[in-house]
Amino acid sequence: MLSEKLGVLPAEIKERLGKINKHSDELTHMINDMLDIARIESGKFLMKLEPLDLRQITESVIDLLGPQLKEKSINIQTHLPPELPLVLADKIQIQRVLINLMGNAIKFVSPSTGQLRISSLESADTIQVDISDNGIGMSEHDASRIFDEFYRVDNTINQKVKGTGLGLTLV
Incomplete structure (x- = not known):
């Protein structure tokens, strides 16, 4: 639909579909990250x-x-x-x-x-x-936990930034 192969979409509908597409991509990415973590922890992750x-x-x-x-x-x-x-x-x-x-x-x-x-x-x-x-850096306590699954530093800047707390776990 977004490619408008079936016809031109009203701007509002196109914008909403774009957001749906973006959020579904983000969810897919998060699910893939969680699956990779599970594979790594189970020893079934092949490189x-x-x-x-x-x-x-x-x-x-x-x-x-x-x-x-x-x-x-x-x-x-x-x-x-x-x-x-x-x-x-x-x-x-x-x-x-x-x-x-x-x-x-x-x-x-x-x-x-x-x-x-x-x-x-x-x-x-x-x-x-x-x-x-x-x-801004982080405290020693936060630095010791940044590789924990779903851990996010609790500060005012972090509240404005999107994230799942999985990125550094995968590092």
Whole structure:
């Protein structure tokens, strides 16, 4: 109906259908997240490991989140060296982790003054990707619970931001 293949819709109906479509997509996403958590906890979550270029994946996630970064005028700095070795990982899961971490940073920085920094630290057999921002931060108590299912920090900014409390659980 939204594509108007069956005929032109009145603006009010089109707007309502758009909202229904958006909310159903959000519910589907939340249900898929909950199913993935259940699979992970039961040990039935399969990963497709392949050599990946973290720089390339990070750049594609930045492109994906570009509209949100632009809307809030967030300055993003990427400090991933060109010689960063390939990592053996599941591409979809690495993208999900980066989207969730960067998405959270975008949600909680101030428009126009927000800054996001992506860097890496390489050791003998691991590569650590750090995502930092100049947002409001959180207490030690909240930091110790951010990976708990459905946990959301209780503050005035968080009350204005949509979320399920599942994003960091999946990270």
